[in-house]
Amino acid sequence: MTNSSSAISVRNLWQVFGPNPEKIVDSPDAALPRAELREKTGNTAAVRDVSFDVAPGEVFVVMGLSGSGKSTLVRCLTRLIEPTSGHIVMDGEDILEASQSRLRELRRTRFSMVFQNFGLLPHRKVIDNISYALEINGVSKEKRHARAREVIDLVGLEGFEQAYPEQLSGGMQQRVGLARALAVDPEVMFLDEPFSALDPLIRRDMQTEVIRLHRELGKTMIFITHDLDEALKLGDRIAIMRDGAVVQMGTAEQLIGNPADEYVADFTRDIPKSHVLSVRSIARPLKDSELPSQATLPANTIIRDATEIVLNSSGPVQVIENGNSIGVISANDILRLIGGIQG
Amino acid sequence: MSNLALGTSRKREIKRSWLLGGVFVIWIGLAKLFNGKFTLEIAVPQNTPFTSFVGEVAKSIRGNRTDGAAFKYFFNPIRQIIDGFVTFIREIISIPTQGATIPLIGWLGVLALIGFTVFAVSKLKTAIMAMALTFACGALGLWKDSMDTLAMTIAAVLLSLAIGIPVGIWAGRSDFALKLVTPILDLAQILPTLVYLAPLALFFLIGPASATIATMVYSIPIAIRLTAFGIRGVAKSPVEASVSMGSTGAQTLTKVQLPMAKKTIVLGINQTVMAALSFVVIAALIGAPGLGKPVIEALIIRDVGEGFVAGFAVVFLAIMLDRSTTAAVVKQNTFVPPSPAELKRRKIGLIIAGISTIASIILSRQFAWAAYFPKNINFAEQIGHGADTTVVWITETFSFFTDGLIKFVTVGILNPLESVLSGAPWFLTILAISAISAIIGGFRSALITVFLLGAIVASGLWFDTMITFAQTIVATLLTMLVGVALGIWVGRSAKADRVLRPILDAGQVLPAFVYLIPMLGFFGPARFTAIATGIVYSIPVVVKIVGQGIRDVPVTMIEAATSAGSTTRQLITKVQLPAAKNSLLLATNQGLIFVLAVVVIGGFVGAGGLGYLVILGSSKPELQGKGLVAGFSILLLGVMIDRIAQYAVRRNSAPRQ
Ligand SMILES: Nc1ncnc2c1ncn2[C@@H]1O[C@H](COP(=O)(O)OP(=O)(O)OP(=O)(O)O)[C@@H](O)[C@H]1O
Numbered sequence A: 001m002t003n004s005s006s007a008i009s010v011r012n013l014w015q016v017f018g019p020n021p022e023k024i025v026d027s028p029d030a031a032l033p034r035a036e037l038r039e040k041t042g043n044t045a046a047v048r049d050v051s052f053d054v055a056p057g058e059v060f061v062v063m064g065l066s067g068s069g070k071s072t073l074v075r076c077l078t079r080l081i082e083p084t085s086g087h088i089v090m091d092g093e094d095i096l097e098a099s100q101s102r103l104r105e106l107r108r109t110r111f112s113m114v115f116q117n118f119g120l121l122p123h124r125k126v127i128d129n130i131s132y133a134l135e136i137n138g139v140s141k142e143k144r145h146a147r148a149r150e151v152i153d154l155v156g157l158e159g160f161e162q163a164y165p166e167q168l169s170g171g172m173q174q175r176v177g178l179a180r181a182l183a184v185d186p187e188v189m190f191l192d193e194p195f196s197a198l199d200p201l202i203r204r205d206m207q208t209e210v211i212r213l214h215r216e217l218g219k220t221m222i223f224i225t226h227d228l229d230e231a232l233k234l235g236d237r238i239a240i241m242r243d244g245a246v247v248q249m250g251t252a253e254q255l256i257g258n259p260a261d262e263y264v265a266d267f268t269r270d271i272p273k274s275h276v277l278s279v280r281s282i283a284r285p286l287k288d289s290e291l292p293s294q295a296t297l298p299a300n301t302i303i304r305d306a307t308e309i310v311l312n313s314s315g316p317v318q319v320i321e322n323g324n325s326i327g328v329i330s331a332n333d334i335l336r337l338i339g340g341i342q343g
Numbered sequence B: 001m002s003n004l005a006l007g008t009s010r011k012r013e014i015k016r017s018w019l020l021g022g023v024f025v026i027w028i029g030l031a032k033l034f035n036g037k038f039t040l041e042i043a044v045p046q047n048t049p050f051t052s053f054v055g056e057v058a059k060s061i062r063g064n065r066t067d068g069a070a071f072k073y074f075f076n077p078i079r080q081i082i083d084g085f086v087t088f089i090r091e092i093i094s095i096p097t098q099g100a101t102i103p104l105i106g107w108l109g110v111l112a113l114i115g116f117t118v119f120a121v122s123k124l125k126t127a128i129m130a131m132a133l134t135f136a137c138g139a140l141g142l143w144k145d146s147m148d149t150l151a152m153t154i155a156a157v158l159l160s161l162a163i164g165i166p167v168g169i170w171a172g173r174s175d176f177a178l179k180l181v182t183p184i185l186d187l188a189q190i191l192p193t194l195v196y197l198a199p200l201a202l203f204f205l206i207g208p209a210s211a212t213i214a215t216m217v218y219s220i221p222i223a224i225r226l227t228a229f230g231i232r233g234v235a236k237s238p239v240e241a242s243v244s245m246g247s248t249g250a251q252t253l254t255k256v257q258l259p260m261a262k263k264t265i266v267l268g269i270n271q272t273v274m275a276a277l278s279f280v281v282i283a284a285l286i287g288a289p290g291l292g293k294p295v296i297e298a299l300i301i302r303d304v305g306e307g308f309v310a311g312f313a314v315v316f317l318a319i320m321l322d323r324s325t326t327a328a329v330v331k332q333n334t335f336v337p338p339s340p341a342e343l344k345r346r347k348i349g350l351i352i353a354g355i356s357t358i359a360s361i362i363l364s365r366q367f368a369w370a371a372y373f374p375k376n377i378n379f380a381e382q383i384g385h386g387a388d389t390t391v392v393w394i395t396e397t398f399s400f401f402t403d404g405l406i407k408f409v410t411v412g413i414l415n416p417l418e419s420v421l422s423g424a425p426w427f428l429t430i431l432a433i434s435a436i437s438a439i440i441g442g443f444r445s446a447l448i449t450v451f452l453l454g455a456i457v458a459s460g461l462w463f464d465t466m467i468t469f470a471q472t473i474v475a476t477l478l479t480m481l482v483g484v485a486l487g488i489w490v491g492r493s494a495k496a497d498r499v500l501r502p503i504l505d506a507g508q509v510l511p512a513f514v515y516l517i518p519m520l521g522f523f524g525p526a527r528f529t530a531i532a533t534g535i536v537y538s539i540p541v542v543v544k545i546v547g548q549g550i551r552d553v554p555v556t557m558i559e560a561a562t563s564a565g566s567t568t569r570q571l572i573t574k575v576q577l578p579a580a581k582n583s584l585l586l587a588t589n590q591g592l593i594f595v596l597a598v599v600v601i602g603g604f605v606g607a608g609g610l611g612y613l614v615i616l617g618s619s620k621p622e623l624q625g626k627g628l629v630a631g632f633s634i635l636l637l638g639v640m641i642d643r644i645a646q647y648a649v650r651r652n653s654a655p656r657q
């Protein structure tokens, strides 16, 4: 049932707050709008029947409006909140079945979290914040500080080892948060809106930092955000949540080129399609009146990156996939797409 | 939508005030008509069947003290353990150890030890001040009594913290535990101090042990409350982070929650110390050694000068303890430790202070001059005399004012109110109070009121309860008058806040008892003295709550009203006060509870009522039952006041959600 090659595999996960939560799971009531359900039974279905697989090394982004259940979902994955029902499988082991001590062990070694409000310990120096997880695991001071120094170098905090969190800027504090999550060398990292509290410029820096870390370390990441730009920048795949359920899941191109409903379309409306879609999505058959140019483009070229070639060619450019032409695009097609003109 | 809601609630309010007015008119009319009938008044030396019965029960409990199983296996062992602990601490600083004529440490050593301890938890300036204040206690000729009070306070605080902090941690971490302790903590908060004493003395005898136990009963809830509050107040995300990294519960507690809650817990220690001190003073009534004794003696023989001397010593100790523990709280303001250079300087300072302290202790054990507080440093007489003459001068100079004030309050407000509350038939009063309770607090509030007032009637002390109630109401009205005005001022002006806050803080620190002394001097033994003391004692808390309420009114609301052209007066009456209504109710509730606690102590200065019966009961065996029942009636009265206020607050805030 679950995919054994996944880093983490989630099946039919439910989180219902309120009285008798089990009764809501899979009941017709669960489909009611939030307010109605609360009125009727006093429950909130914060996560409704969520299933997905995350491949090793993938960055899986969960998006949604405020209150859509993102934080609850990620807390369920680490059992900071006990899910009402479902399965979360890592390495063939259902985390929801784990005993408390096994769960602690998993938390100490296999996964780690980064929080929106950083969650640093104000009474500890940076280096002791970062080595906290090793400390509670009984690692000697010498060893854990050595490891902490490694990750401090990794996230660019050299020279701040002895500082206290309140002496650091927000961006620096979240670097500590990142370093702390990396210190145990986890397989999976959960990041709950880690940069939402930061200024836009610093946020961009930190996003670049995460991309770099991901490239260097190849960690599997589950990344929560409500910022589509961030999702597009970081995510291999994106899941969009609404009222606790996943309404669509796929690559950026799938979501933008083919939104499942109004909600998803609303989300993606302001994103320039030319920056996300590939030429494949607008390739069309050659018209009789046209004379194709010599130039060709691979089908997965982002439209924006194709602009120069298309402009400089004498006629429509061939789009090539697996050695075969799947159609052509012209400058007109690109302009139409940018202008949002149909036909 | 919100305009509509405001409109209906306005209308409801207007209807409510009409109803209230109607009840008052009918009540006063009927009270005039039936004045003096069915008042249930009994003479002071007279017992009712119920009070005699309670007296018999008390007697049989006393008779059981040596042989009864509960005593043999429960009360007596507890008493002995606590007695041992208290004696141990007293022997260090206040009473001679066995076979010696001085305590383990003489006055010089004690002074040095206090300085060292305060220096270790705060800073040098505070330490010097603490030593100066302690020395001043000696200079008042009250070294031994001061040390006894200090020792009793320390013993009670240590025991209270030993119980309060673990329970507080438990209540901070478990919702179940919090639910379990909350009702007890709430009850403890409204229980006037005077009520604890007699019942505890019954089970633990009179003496330091039962005084310590009574003090603990009073101060443990404070330690529990603030510890639990501190643990619960720790930011959620560090705790979550700690759990997410695989911490055990114990690891999260010791490595995250406790260090982060340290400031609140230290604040809790400060509050526990202050509560314990004020209680140790009043616990002199059941045999606590120390400064309480001269205070009470002075009050009983109406010797204002002597009262002032003892009162000053209490004040000095209070300031000393408060400043020292507050300095320790301030030290927790940042999590960043001082720089290494500073740490080194501190370390050297501590070493020097430590060596001089040890030297002082050794000296104080070797030489008489360092062991016995020097007799020739004694300003008691001058200060007593000075206080006396000052009070007389003030009283005489301002008699035109004070006499008028006393007359206005006593004849103009208190007497009419008394005649309505206690002079009317009891069932009429119950009906009227319940109707008022129903109007401001709702049906359940009325139900509880009827029940509690019924219980008071059944206790047989209805008349005295109403006397106390009348004094409480008058004092609270005047407190609110002054307190709300000051509160508005403090809430609106940062400067006023800066000026008044230290005074308010100081006012909250002093034991209620010491306020009685100057009031007795100014107003003589009378009901007004109790009322005035109640007012002075409870104004700080009212001002603070009202000020906070005014300050918490959203800025946008004020800006909107100002931009619509409101005058300052309109702003206060139409925006700030209505928006701060819940704070006003809360302040009234706190004011009532504080006033009640003091008004009953007014029994010492001729205020009559329940407080007088409690005090009488502790000295006259044949009235012991009556005293116990009086204490219980105070409790019922306090619960009733609190319940009505709580229901009113709840009702008032319900539509907002
Ligand atoms: N402990 C709880 N008890 C009851 N309801 C809760 C609890 N925690 C969350 N909820 C509800 O669950 C829903 C989802 O909340 P959640 O915090 O997961 O949203 P989110 O997508 O993370 O929003 P945001 O972007 O604001 O962080 C909300 O309606 C919230 O009110």
Ligand SMILES: [Mg+2]
Pocket: A070, A071, A072, A193
């Ligand atoms: Mg969230």
